[in-house]
Amino acid sequence: MTARWTTAVLDTDQPGGMAVARSPEGFLFDDNGALFPREWLKRQDLSILAEHGIGHLDGESVHLLELRSASEVPGCSWKGLRAFMLEGDHTIYKVLGYAAQIGTWAREHRFCGNCGQPMTQVPRERAMYCQPCDLRSYPRISPSMIVLITRGDEILLARSPRFVTGVYSTLAGFAEPGESAEECLIREVREEVQIEVKNIQYMGSQCWPFPHSMMLGFHAEYAGGEIVCQEDEIEDAQWFNVHDLPPLPASKSIARYLIDVYVARRLGHAEPVLPG
Numbered sequence: 094m095t096a097r098w099t100t101a102v103l104d105t106d107q108p109g110g111m112a113v114a115r116s117p118e119g120f121l122f123d124d125n126g127a128l129f130p131r132e133w134l135k136r137q138d139l140s141i142l143a144e145h146g147i148g149h150l151d152g153e154s155v156h157l158l159e160l161r162s163a164s165e166v167p168g169c170s171w172k173g174l175r176a177f178m179l180e181g182d183h184t185i186y187k188v189l190g191y192a193a194q195i196g197t198w199a200r201e202h203r204f205c206g207n208c209g210q211p212m213t214q215v216p217r218e219r220a221m222y223c224q225p226c227d228l229r230s231y232p233r234i235s236p237s238m239i240v241l242i243t244r245g246d247e248i249l250l251a252r253s254p255r256f257v258t259g260v261y262s263t264l265a266g267f268a269e270p271g272e273s274a275e276e277c278l279i280r281e282v283r284e285e286v287q288i289e290v291k292n293i294q295y296m297g298s299q300c301w302p303f304p305h306s307m308m309l310g311f312h313a314e315y316a317g318g319e320i321v322c323q324e325d326e327i328e329d330a331q332w333f334n335v336h337d338l339p340p341l342p343a344s345k346s347i348a349r350y351l352i353d354v355y356v357a358r359r360l361g362h363a364e365p366v367l368p369g
């Protein structure tokens with residue numbers, strides 16, 4: 094089976110194809126979704142900050158119009174990426190997730206970080222370029238560790254003050270320069286709940302375009318310590334029995350996958366598949 098969506102660096106001088114428009118208020122959509130005929134979209138009253146050719150969907154080229162602000166387009170509204178993830182077709186979410194990361198990068202790399210002069214788009218490469226500095230800036234990806242810690246029938250879940258009321262999830266945190274994935278995981282777990290872990294096992298990864306995380310998922314076993322929650326970051330953390338779990342994260346997230354795999358193993362059920 095061929096993939097419906099493949100990324101590519103397309104020439105913006107070539108006309109035609111489809112396009113998505115992204116503003117600080119999300120993606121433009123109408124009754125047919127978030128993809129529009131590109132030439133029609135460019136005739137609307139949009140304040141275009143940058144245009145990037147991003148790939149092919151079902152054989153058609155797709156471009157991104159990154160906008161300064163959200164403007165009125167008759168019959169259309171704006172909607173954030175998270176809503177597309179929760180409600181929509183997974184392939185469309187992948188297109189929009191990629192578009193969002195390219196848009197964030199294009200918006201934040203218009204000027205050279207070294208000399209402050211405007212940068213230009215490199216043809217056929219996903220890079221912004223400053224000629225005087227001979228400096229290229231590529232889209233940023235932030236590696237983040239995410240781990241389910243278990244103790245027999247119990248799993249450790251925590252709440253950030255940012256979560257939806259009642260929801261508990263696995264621990265997560267960004268890698269810092271100088272550390273391996275495992276060192277990051279051990280540090281994050283110590284910082285957030287003061288627990289020690291052992292038998293760290295890699296489970297899989299997921300792109301998390303909010304705004305540019307690359308989630309590396311692990312399972313680890315409890316090795317010692319009592320839960321002490323990190324001030325401001327962790328509102329509550331508890332051991333939950335696999336038979337009595339609180340509200341959990343969205344089903345497409347790797348956090349939910351890590352939990353579901355372990356629960357399935359304990360209960361002898363079929364294991365879920367990690368959404369890409």
Ligand SMILES: NC(=O)C1=CN([C@@H]2O[C@H](COP(=O)(O)OP(=O)(O)OC[C@H]3O[C@@H](n4cnc5c(N)ncnc54)[C@H](O)[C@@H]3O)[C@@H](O)[C@H]2O)C=CC1
Pocket residue numbers: 235237239262263264265266267268281299301303304306308342346347348349
């Ligand atoms: N897909 C999933 O299932 C889940 C994804 N996540 C994601 O994992 C990531 C990390 O989780 P958190 O607990 O929020 O991280 P964290 O425990 O490292 O704390 C967040 C703090 O890290 C710092 N920070 C922000 N961006 C950073 C970057 N790019 N590099 C280094 N430090 C940075 C800031 O001080 C921020 O307040 C987030 O993007 C979050 O959305 C978290 C849980 C579930």
Ligand SMILES: [Mg+2]
Pocket residue numbers: 264265266285326
């Ligand atoms: Mg964290």
Ligand SMILES: [Zn+2]
Pocket residue numbers: 205206207208209210223224225226227228
């Ligand atoms: Zn420069």
